[in-house]
Every structure is written in structure tokens, then in C-alpha cells.
Amino acid sequence: MRWNKVKIMPFQDLREFIGKLEEEKQVVRIAEEVDWNLEVGAITRLCDEAGLPAPFFQKIKGYTDAYRILGEPLSNHKRVAIAMDMEPNSSVKSLIEEYGKRKRMPVKPTRRHDGPCKEYIRKGKEVDLLEFPVPFVHEGDGGRFIGTWHLTICKDVNSGWVNWGMYRHMLHDKNTIGLQAGPPTHVRRILQGWIDKGKPMEIAIVLGAEPVCTMCAAAPIPYGVSEVDIAGGIRGRSVELIKCETVDLEVPATAEIVIEGEVALHEMREEGPFGEYTGYMGGHREQRPVIHVNAVTYRNHPIFTMMNEGMPVTGTHATQSVTRSAECVEMLRALGIPATAAYEHTHGCTLLIVVAIRAGQARADDVAHAIWGSRLGVSTPYVIVVEDDVDPFDLEQVLHAIASKCHPYRGIVRLDRARGHALFPWLSRYEQQHLLGARVYFDCTWPSDWAPEDIPRKCSFESIYPSDVQQKALDVWQRHGFKKD
Ligand SMILES: Cc1cc2nc3c(=O)[nH]c(=O)nc-3n(C[C@H](O)[C@H](O)[C@H](O)COP(=O)(O)O)c2cc1C
Numbered sequence: 001m002r003w004n005k006v007k008i009m010p011f012q013d014l015r016e017f018i019g020k021l022e023e024e025k026q027v028v029r030i031a032e033e034v035d036w037n038l039e040v041g042a043i044t045r046l047c048d049e050a051g052l053p054a055p056f057f058q059k060i061k062g063y064t065d066a067y068r069i070l071g072e073p074l075s076n077h078k079r080v081a082i083a084m085d086m087e088p089n090s091s092v093k094s095l096i097e098e099y100g101k102r103k104r105m106p107v108k109p110t111r112r113h114d115g116p117c118k119e120y121i122r123k124g125k126e127v128d129l130l131e132f133p134v135p136f137v138h139e140g141d142g143g144r145f146i147g148t149w150h151l152t153i154c155k156d157v158n159s160g161w162v163n164w165g166m167y168r169h170m171l172h173d174k175n176t177i178g179l180q181a182g183p184p185t186h187v188r189r190i191l192q193g194w195i196d197k198g199k200p201m202e203i204a205i206v207l208g209a210e211p212v213c214t215m216c217a218a219a220p221i222p223y224g225v226s227e228v229d230i231a232g233g234i235r236g237r238s239v240e241l242i243k244c245e246t247v248d249l250e251v252p253a254t255a256e257i258v259i260e261g262e263v264a265l266h267e268m269r270e271e272g273p274f275g276e277y278t279g280y281m282g283g284h285r286e287q288r289p290v291i292h293v294n295a296v297t298y299r300n301h302p303i304f305t306m307m308n309e310g311m312p313v314t315g316t317h318a319t320q321s322v323t324r325s326a327e328c329v330e331m332l333r334a335l336g337i338p339a340t341a342a343y344e345h346t347h348g349c350t351l352l353i354v355v356a357i358r359a360g361q362a363r364a365d366d367v368a369h370a371i372w373g374s375r376l377g378v379s380t381p382y383v384i385v386v387e388d389d390v391d392p393f394d395l396e397q398v399l400h401a402i403a404s405k406c407h408p409y410r411g412i413v414r415l416d417r418a419r420g421h422a423l424f425p426w427l428s429r430y431e432q433q434h435l436l437g438a439r440v441y442f443d444c445t446w447p448s449d450w451a452p453e454d455i456p457r458k459c460s461f462e463s464i465y466p467s468d469v470q471q472k473a474l475d476v477w478q479r480h481g482f483k484k485d
Pocket residue numbers: 148149163164165166167168169180181182184185186187217218219220221307316320
């Protein structure tokens with residue numbers, strides 16, 4: 001199979017990736033003029049709702065055709081597979097396995113002194129973010145959003161470790177933007193370190209990096225582990241970095257747009273809400289940190305990237321379902337828990353994960369608590385644990401396991417007073433503000449104290465008939481023109 005080939009051919013930049021998407025009919029150039037105010041949003045939302053190619057807008061109202069927008073770059077598993085140089089029709093299971101395999105071989109970045117992201121440099125008073133066609137995405141958003149599909153880069157002020165993440169950025173005006181990032185995120189912890197030292201935090205926001213970098217920025221990688229090295233591993237080649245102009249940070253050299261700035265020390269501004277990854281408007285309008293922009297650098301004819309979150313939630317979760325499922329299996333196995341597979345279904349919108357474990361060799365409570373104790377688990381309050389006769393990717397099998405193996409009282413274990421998240425839709429406003437959440441796991445494993453003969457035997461073709469009888473049945477059906485796949 002093509003994706004088992006040893007050599008990966010990574011994309012050097014977003015433009016090469018768009019070229020490949022064009023070959024695979026996964027992008028459509030939209031030549032007619034569209035308005036950044038809601039029209040770009042409506043077209044991108046329909047793209048996710050109807051499973052359409054990524055819209056590549058060539059002409060935005062009020063802007064020359066030098067400024068373009070690419071919507072939904074990685075909003076289905078086909079485009080994720082293409083980004084990873086895999087067969088476009090690869091199953092999500094194989095994407096997860098391949099991501100897991102490649103991330104075990106991280107590759108350190110290399111440095112460049114010159115790169116396309118420096119074709120235009122605007123500093124100080126020359127900075128005008130309204131130069132870019134920043135979209136007003138959903139009716140009801142708190143403003144135009146400049147950061148919806150990007151990398152946010154900052155550095156731990158004490159250790160020098162560099163973090164890549166993705167946190168929404170609302171545009172306030174021509175040189176200030178917002179930051180919305182809850183306590184589980186690394187930027188939040190790093191920002192606290194700078195505040196404790198009394199220094200404004202340096203930050204860089206990158207739009208239109210080569211696609212794997214952006215995917216890895218949003219992956220739940222532990223504190224202290226470098227997302228840039230993981231991105232190098234997934235690409236099979238180092239990421240090329242270049243120094244920023246005004247902050248002591250480095251960014252991918254082939255990026256389309258780089259925004260450099262500082263998070264003001266004692267200044268907050270109203271930010272939000274925004275149509276969110278849960279499929280609802282989220283993040284009430286509240287006082288949130290402010291970034292003062294010192295410089296913007298960009299390529300000739302820059303391509304602004306964006307992701308329209310909403311319901312159905314397939315867009316954002318095309319990448320999240322891959323990276324988070326792979327991270328979960330790796331984390332459980334590192335703890336000695338024999339997880340055979342895990343899948344964070346796209347419509348669980350990162351709140352729900354299904355984990356399969358070897359029957360009789362692990363306990364559901366260990367699985368749930370390991371997940372909740374990890375970087376991944378803070379945003380995943382629903383855990384469903386099945387045994388390895390159930391395929392966690394198959395929702396019908398998972399539903400059957402819940403109905404047939406999970407005791408309605410003892411099998412559903414609830415935890416009150418667990419950490420919540422400001423964007424969990426089922427929390428009250430007060431609970432969202434104070435991060436007062438709850439968690440639950442569904443134990444769909446047979447109780448360990450049941451005698452083997454008391455465990456109900458599954459009554460399926462493969463489990464109930466001897467192999468010679470199975471073969472006979474297959475032969476009979478085949479002679480009648482039917483095949484079991
Ligand atoms: C499209 C998209 C938008 C996101 N927006 C936010 C956000 O606004 N705030 C936030 O805290 N996390 C957001 N996330 C999730 C974080 O990127 C994710 O938790 C990531 O692990 C953060 O990186 P970190 O672990 O290095 O902090 C978003 C993810 C995606 C894919």
C-alpha cells in the first residue's frame with residue numbers, strides 16, 4: 001500500500017499542498033467576488049456540512065485580488081491523508097496508526113536566513129491587519145476573527161522551551177488582537193510565567209504554514225515536548241524555521257502570513273463569542289488578554305487560512321480525531337494499559353472518546369482516570385471503554401456494547417467536582433466561569449469477578465461457528481453470487 005512506503009514527500013509550503021488538493025479535486029477556486037462579512041463564512045460552513053472541496057477565494061470584496069482566502073484546508077480525513085502524503089481514501093484508523101508511528105521518530109527543525117514569509121515586512125506604524133481580508137465568520141460572533149486555522153507560538157520564559165498551539169484570535173483593530181485560551185492550554189501556563197516575571201509575553205501567529213505544522217499545533221502533546229519536532233516526524237523531514245523580526249521566536253519560513261507581537265501585561269479587552277468546536281456559539285463576551293502587534297511579514301499574494309467551526313463538527317475534528325486518538329493510545333500503552341485502539345469520534349467533538357482494551361487484561365476505571373490525568377483528558381469528560389471484540393470506530397458496535405455490556409447503574413461511573421471547561425455547552429454560565437465540571441465513564445467490559453462460564457458468549461458468525469462450517473457457509477454464499485467483505 002502507498003502509505004507504507006518508506007519515503008514521505010512532505011509539502012514545502014501551503015501552495016504545494018493546494019496544488020495536490022487540486023489534483024485530487026479537494027479544492028475549488030472561487031473566482032466571483034465574495035464578502036468577508038458572513039459570505040465567506042456561509043460558503044465555508046456549507047463546505048463542511050455538505051462534504052465539499054475546500055473553497056479557495058480569489059476575490060474578496062473591498063480587497064484587491066492580491067489577497068486570497070483558503071477555507072477548511074484540512075476539514076475532512078481525505079485532506080488530512082493528503083497532507084500526510086498518504087492515499088487520499090485511507091481509513092481514519094490507518095491515519096491514526098500512521099500518525100502514531102511517525103511521531104515516535106521526531107525530527108528537529110533546521111534554520112534558514114531567508115524565506116518567502118519575509119517578502120513583505122511591515123513594522124510599527126506600518127502594521128495594519130485590516131490589510132488582510134479577515135472574515136466575520138458567523139452571525140453573532142464578537143468580531144472579525146484573524147486566527148481560526150494557524151499556529152500560535154510562544155516560549156517558556158524560564159526554560160526557553162517553545163510551544164506551538166492553536167487558540168482563537170479575534171481582531172480588535174488594526175494592530176491589536178485577542179487571545180482565548182483556557183487553563184489546560186500550554187499558552188496559558190507560559191503566559192503566567194511571563195506575568196510572574198513582570199514582562200509582556202512575546203508571541204507569533206502564523207497563517208498558512210505547510211499543513212502538517214498546523215495540524216500538530218492543535219494536537220494534545222504534553223508540556224515540554226516540542227510540536228515542531230513532532231511535525232518534523234509526521235512530515236518525515238525537518239521543518240525549516242526563520243527568525244522573527246521583532247520577537248525572539250522562530251516561525252516556519254514558507255508561511256503565508258506571520259504576525260509578531262506581545263501580550264500586554266495588565267490589559268484586557270472584551271472578546272468573543274465565536275461559533276465553536278462543540279457546534280454551538282461559545283465563549284461568552286468577556287475580558288480576555290490582548291496582543292499588541294509589532295510587525296507583520298508575508299508572502300507575495302498572501303493566502304489567508306481559516307476554519308469555520310460549527311455543526312456538524314466534521315471540520316475541526318478531522319485533524320483532532322486523528323491526533324487525539326493516537327496520543328490517547330500512546331499514553332495508555334506507556335502506562336502499561338493494553339489499549340488496542342481508541343477513537344475520538346468527530347461528532348463527540350473532543351468531549352468523548354471510545355477506547356478498546358484487551359478483554360480481561362485492564363480495567364475501565366484505570367483507562368478513564370489515565371485519560372483524565374493527561375493533557376488530553378481535560379477536554380474529554382466522556383470515556384467509553386469497550387473490549388477488543390468491539391471496533392471503537394464502528395458506532396453501531398459501540399452502541400451495542402453500551403446497551404448489552406454496560407450495567408445501567410454500576411457500569412456508568414460519574415464524577416462530580418471534576419475540572420470543567422469554559423466551552424462545555426452543558427455547564428451553566430457560573431460553572432463555565434469557575435471551571436466546575438463533571439465526568440463519566442461507561443464500562444462496557446465484563447466484570448472481572450464473573451466466572452468465565454457466566455460471561456455471555458457473543459452469537460456472531462465468527463464467534464459461534466467452527467472454521468470449517470464458516471468456510472462452507474462462505475462457499476455456499478459465494479456460489480450464489482454474494483461475498484462477505
Ligand atoms: C480550529 C481550532 C481552534 C481552536 N481554538 C482554540 C481556542 O480558541 N482556545 C483554546 O484554548 N484551544 C483551542 N483549540 C484547541 C487547542 O489548539 C488544543 O488544545 C492544543 O492542544 C493546544 O496546544 P497546547 O497543548 O500546546 O496548549 C483549537 C483547536 C482547533 C483545531
